[in-house]
Amino acid sequence: MKLMRTIWLRIRSLWQRREVKQEIDEELRFHLDQRTEEFIAAGMSPEDAAREARKRFGNWQSVREECRDVRGASFGEGMLRDLRFSLRILAKSPGFTTVAVLMLAIGIGSVTTMFGVVRAIVINPFFSPNADRLALVWSKEGQTVSTLDYFDIREQATSFAELGAYSLQRVNLGGDHPESLGSASCTPGVLRAFGVTPALGRWLEPSDEQKGAPPVAVISHRLWQQSFAGDPGLIGRPIRLNGANVTVVGIMPADFEFCSPWLYPYTCEIWRPLQLQRDQVGRDTGWWLVMGCLKEGVTLAAADAEIKAIGARFKAAHPNTNARKPFLVSSLRFEMTRYSSSYVWMIFGAAALVLLVACANVASMLLARSVRRHGEFGVRIALGATPGQILRLALSEGLLLSLAGMIAGAGVAVADVRVLMFLAHVADNRKAALVLDGHAFAFAAGLSLLAGLLAGFPPALAALRISVADLLRTDSRGAAGSNTRHRLLRGLIVTQIAVAFILANVAVLFSASYAKLIEANASLATDYVLSAELNLCGARYEKNDVQTRFCEQLAERVAALPGVAAAGFTSQLPLRGGASRDILVNDEVFDPAAERTVAECSEVTPGYFAAAGIPLLQGRTLRAGGVGTNVNDVVVNRALAEKCWPGKDPLGKIIRPNAAVAWFQVRVVGVVGNVCRSAGEPKPPPQMYWTIDRAWGKNTFLVVRSQRPGGTLAPVLQHSIAELDPDLPLSRIRTFQTMVHEATQDSRIVAWLTNYCMIVAIGLVAIGLYGTLSYHVLQRTREIGVRMALGASRRDVVHLIFRQGFGWVLMGITIGIGGALAVTTTLRAMVYEVNPLNPLSLTAATGAVALAAAVACWLPARRASRVDPMAALRCE
Amino acid sequence: MPTTKAELLQGTLDLLILKTISAAPMHGYAIAQRIQQRSDDVLVVEEGSLYPCLYRMEEKGWIAAEWGKSENNRRAKYYSLTRAGRKQLEEETAIWERVHRAITLVLQTA
DSSP, X not given: OHHHHHHXXXXXHHHTHHHHHXXXXXXXXXXXXXXXXXXXXXXXXXXXXXHHHHHHHXXXXXXXXXXXXXXXXXXXXXXXXXXXXXXXXXXXXXXXXXXXXXXXXXXXXXXXXXXXXXXXXXXXXXXXXXXXXXXXXXXXXXXXXXXXXXXXXXXHOOSEEEEEEEEEEEEEEOSSSOEEEEEEEEOHHHHHHTTOOOSEEOOOOHXXXXXXXXXXXXXXXXXXXXXXTTOGGXXXXXXXXXTEEEEEEEEOOTTOOOOOTTOTTSOEEEEEEOOOOOSSOXXXXXXXXEEEEEOTTOOHHHHHHHHHHHHHHHHHHOHHHHTTOOOEEEEXXXXXXXXXXXXXXXXXXXXXXXXXXXXXXXXXXXXXXXXXXXXXXXXXXXXXXXXXXXXXXXXXXXXXXXXXXXXXHHHHHHHHHHHHHXXXXXXXXXXXXXXXXXXXXXXXXXXXXXXXXXXXXXXXXXHHTOOHHHHTSSOOTTOTTHHHHHHHHHHHHHHXXXXXXXXXXXXXXXHHHHHHHHHHTTTTOOTTEXXXXXXXXXXXXXXXXXXXXXXXXXXXXXXXXXXXXXXXXXXXXTTSOOOEEEEEETTOOOOTTSOOEXXXXXXXXXXXXXXXXXXXXXXXXXXXXSTTXXXXXXXXXXXXXXXXXXXXXXXXXXXXXXXXXXXXXXEEEEEEOOOOSSTTOSSOOOEEEEEGGGOOSSEEEEEEEESSOGGGGHHHHHHHHHHHOTTOOEEEEEEHHHHHHHHTHHHHHHHHHHHHHHHHHHHHHHHHHHHHHHHHHHHTHHXXXXXXXXXXXXXXXXXXXXXXXXXXXXXXXXXXXXXXXXXXXHXXXXXXXXXXXXXXXXXXXXXXXXXXXXXXXXXXXXXXXXXXXXXXXXXX | OOOOOOOOXXXXXXXXXXXXXXXXXXXXXXXXXXXXXXXXXXXXXXXXXHHHHHHHHHHHTSEEEEEEEOXXXXXXXXXXXXXXXXXXXXHHHHHHHXXXXXXXXXXXXX
C-alpha cells in the first residue's frame, strides 16, 4: 500500500508538476496569511504583520524548494540541469565525444537495421489484410494436391472461408518487347483469399472457369505501369499472351503481394483462370498448389486436423493413389519464412551483441574519464547531494551520448538498409517495407535509452562508492572508489573480449561454410557456359512433336554457330529443382504404401551433357533423332546407380514408373556425374535424363558451351531463335558462373554480415583494450617508475604491460569459448558441411582476437616503457 | 512573552505532529498553533521545517492529506492520521517515554 502511494505521488509529480508546485505554494501561502491575520489581530499594521509573518516563516524560497524536493517535483528541472552540465563537459573533449558517439551510432544503427529486416522478412513477410489466416494445403510435405482431391476437399472442408487451386508458369507477353513473365493459373478462390480489392476492374470469377469462356487475365500493378504506361483504358482491351489475345479484366493494387512457395526468385505478374476438369481424370492426376483463407476463429491446428481427417477418408476410399498422402495444412507465413527466418534472427542477435560491445566500450571510457571528476563528485556529496542525484548526474552523460548516438545511428541505419537492398535480391514490395518508419525510430529511441543507461551505469556505480574522507587526501591516484573502478574496468574489457570472440567464431563458421559451398559447386561455375530460358507457349507449340522438333532444330543450329562447342536443351537447370518421379527398379512391384526411390527427371537433347559439362562416366549419352534412336533410352547419374544397383553394372537395367500401369519402360544406357539440385545440398539426389519428347511442360532451357567467355554470344543466340520464331523471347540469359553466384547468394550475404559484425566488434575491442590499458598504465606510473629505478629494463616493462593486457584477453577468451560452444551448437543446422565444434574455427577466432589485442596493447606498452623513473616518482 | 526556540529534533517533531492530528484532522497552521498552545508556548515549531516534515510523513504513509475548507472559508490542506501513522505514534511515544525515564534516572542520582 505504501509503495503504491509513493508511486502514485511520484507519478503525479512527474505528470502534473505544475499542479503539484501550485498546491505547495497555495498551502504555504495559506499558512503565511493565517499568521499575518494573527499578527493583525494582535494589533500590528498590515505591512508589519506581513513582514513579521515572513520573518517567522524563515526562508520562503528554500522551504519551497525543500518541499518540492521531497515531493520529487523538481526532478525534471534537476535532470535538465544535469543534462546541460554534462553537455558542457562532453563539449570540452570533442575527440572522446566523437569516438563514443560513433561507437554507439554503429551499434544502434546496426540493430535498428536488423529490426527493420526482421519486420519486413520474418514477421510480416507480405502484406495482406488476411495475412494471419492464409494457409496452404499439401498432400504430403512439399507435395501438390491432385484435381479430384482438391474438389473433394473443397466440398468437405469447413475450416476455410475461401479455397482455391493454382499453378505457377511462365508466359510470353507479346508486343514491341516480348518478355517472359511469371504467371499463375488460379481458381477465383485464390485471389479472394488474399482479401484485397482490385485497383481497377474485377477479379476472376467462376464464369471465367467454364469451358469456352473468353480468355481473360488480371495483371499486376507493376506490369501495368511498366509495359502499358498505366493506361486506365487497358481494362477490356486484349493483350497478347503466348501468341493469343487475352482480355484484361482487372488490375491489382500497387501493394498487392502474391506470395507462394516455389515462386522465388520470380514474381507473379499475370493471373489467368484455371479450368479444372472434374471428369475423365484419374485420382492421381493434377498437381495443384492449394491456398485458402481460414475462417475467423479457426486455428491452424484445427484446420490441419480436419484436413488430415479428410485425407484419411481418401486413403480408405482410394488406397491405390492416396496411401502415402497424409495431407497437412501450413500457414503461408511459415512457408515464406521457413528458410530465412533463422538466419535473419541470428544476424539480429549478432548486431545486438555488437551494440553490447559498444556500450561496454563507452562505459569503460566514461569510467576512465571519471577519475578526473573525482574531486567534483566528492564536493557534491559533501554539499549534500543524495545518491539519487549523483546517479542522475552520472547517468546523464551516458544518456546524452546515446541520444547523439541515436541520431547518428539513424543515419547509419538508413545507409545500412541501402547497402542491404543493393546486396540482396529483394522483391520490390519488400524493399518498400524495409524503409525505416515510425516503428523503427521508436525502437531506435528505446534502444538508445537502454544503451545510454547501460553505458552510464558503471561510472555511476563508481561515483557512488566515493567516500568524502578519502578525497581529502592529496593522493588522488590511490583514491577511494578506484577498487570498484578497477574491477568494473576489468569486467567490462573481459566481457567485450568474450563477446567479440563469440562473434568471431560465428563469422569464421559462416565464412568456412560459404567457402565449402563455392568449392562444391566450383565445377559448375564457369564463364564458358551460357544458359537461357525459353517458353514454348501458344498454339504453335501445342503439339508435343512440334515442340520436340523445334528444340532439336534449334540445338543443331546453335551448335553449328561459330565459337560454340556444344549446345543442348534441358527441362531443368542444375541448382534448380524440378520434376521428380517415383520409380521402380529390379523386382519391385507397385505397392501404394511403400516408399520407392524418387528420381529427378530431366528431359534433354543429346548435346546437353557436353554443353553443361556433366562428365560421362559409363556407357553413352542419348542419341539424336534419326535412325537408331531408341526413345526408351535413359541416362542416370551416379547417385541413382549407386542407390538402385550398388556394386553392380547399371547399364542395361530397366526403370519403370511407380504406378499400377507401367506406362514407360526405359533402359539405362549411360551413367553421368552428379549435379546438385540446390547450392547447399549435401548430397546430390538420384537423377535420370531422357529424351526431350517426354517433356510435358512448356518451359525449357538452352545451355550453350562456347569457346570464348559466354557473354558475347547472347545477340547471336537471339538471332538464331528469331530466324525460327520471331515472337519467342529468350529470357534470363546468364552464364553458369552467374547462376552459381545467384544460387549461393544467401550464403554469401550471411557470411558478409557476420564478418561485418565480427570486424566491428574486434575493432571496438581493440579500441577498448587500448583505452583501458592506457588508463591502467597511468595508474601504475609510480609503480613502473619504482621498478625502473630498481633496475627493470624497458623490455621488462613492455612485458609487464603485455602480460596485463593478455591476462584480460585470456580471461575473456576462456569465458567466450563457453559462450561460443553454446551458440554454435544451435547453428549446426545453418552451416554447410562444417562441424560447428571444430577446433580450427576456434583457433581462427582466437587468432583474430589475439592479433587485435596485440596491436592494441602495443602503444600503451611503449608509452609505459618510455616512463622516466624520476619524473614518475616525483609527480604525485 | 519571550518564547524560547527550543531546538527540536527532527524525530520529535514527527511525534508531536502525529499526536496533534490524532485527535482530529488539521491543516499545517493549526498544527503549529496547537503544538505551541499545548506546550505552554515552550515548543515553537520552526515553520520552515514543518511543511517538509509533513510531506516526508505523507510519503512514508503515516498521514494522509486532503483539500478542504478552512474556518474562514479558504482552501486548505487537511492532514489526518492513517492506520500506519497510529502505529508509528504508539511506537514513538513508547521510545520517548523510555528515553525520558532514563534521563530522569541519571539526573536523580546525585
